[in-house]
Amino acid sequence: MKRYLFLWHRWLGIALCLFMAMWFFSGVVMMYVGYPKLTPREHLAHLPPLALEGCCIDPVSLAADDPDGTLQSVRLTSLRGEPHYVLGYADGGRVVVNARSGERVTSISPAQALQAAQQFAPNTPMQAQGLIDEDAWTHSRGLDAERPLYRVQLQDAEQRLLYISSQTGAVVRDATANERLWNWVGAWIHWLYPLRGNWLQPAWHNTVVYLSAAATVMALLGMLLGVMRWRGKRRYRNGSHSPYSGMGRWHHLVGLGAGALLVTWIFSGLMSMNPWSIFSPGEPLDTRAYAGGVLGPERLAQSPAQSLQRFQASGFDPVELVWRRVAGEMLLVAQDASGATRVSLGGGPVRERLPAALLERAAAAVWPAVEPPMQWLNAYDFYYYPRTEHSMLGHLAKPLPVLRVEYPDGARTWLHIDPYTGEILSQASSGRRTSRVLFALLHSWDWLPLLQNRPLWDVLMLGFSIGGLLISLTGTVMGWRRLRSRAAARRRVRLQSAALRY
Structure with a gap:
């Protein structure tokens, strides 16, 4: 049996150690440079203030064109230097309407794409690079509704590529x-993105899952064999507690020291892929009752100009306005270029945050049969915490305080509700919370005592990553030597056979 354990570990290592070395190296890069994305902060920072002049058609007419009563939100923003409404519907669909002409936007020309880039970076030289469906920096499925994408190269200090x-x-x-330079040796190879955006796309998910699963088995076997081959009180003939020498001894010793973390990282990397949908709830919680009704024409009686005047009179200069309902109340949310928010209920005074009683009433309406437990968080905890902006979900807002509501549905869902905007920030099922432990905690060490005490987090992550890299590289060298020696042996046998024939 022991022989088969060695053989499985050896041949899995020959096949996978180079992948593991690549994962450890690219993981270190990703600690400091994330996959490109446009964060909400960047989005707002590049929007001009909403202007009163020539703005805007009455949103009442937009709501009146919703016979099914599924309109959930109306957002007034700037696109290509002009005000536009973005209408959001219950099924996730959206409609974009020019707020001056009332014309519905269905497609964008190359010239209009350049106008969008000029709004983002005024007075910056730029070059259009055509229309693409997907490239190395646009693999995110969150962009699917925007495809195809116009690509524009800015000639600014950061040589920024824009996707419109x-x-x-x-x-x-x-x-x-x-970002592009470092991601070639960061996220691009860490997530095996060469398999995405081409004919290999259907195989990408399963390839990452099964490679990670096989690497987890290989690492577990290595830990087991490493312990079995270690002599604590006695020594081998070579005078060491390890029977190996040279590269093999390095592989054995570093594996004993950092092997448990290597197993943890490979396994948690597997969990990041939500393999076989093990963390996905059967049916997500229906939160439509949170709004307390549809966004009908009677709820949009106050004109955008009046709304803008009220916010500006309070010393706030919005770049976006959002109309939505919360607990049956009409809510208007304004955001400025810095990301700060102000709210107004039912056309009332401008305020910094919403009343707690309103949000609790809206949250209770989601599950009216039983009053769900609610908790106001004034400090971050194990399940609600911020990350650096470049990290995977670090761009998502994590304001404090926040309302946490626990529902008795099948997935035991938690909602986190933002009192500054009335928005449901996240919906976390029990599976998602399990994923938080098996992926975020084990893979990224998302633990507040470490995250709040950098550079301790950096030192530990870098130190153990180097250990994992050494295990992988020594395994790669040993595997290469094994293959080379077997090839040499086969050549000798062929030469001897040829000599005997003659």
């Missing part, structure tokens, strides 16, 4: 030269 939706004319992604 052909459906709306919004800038949906930017990628600086520094």
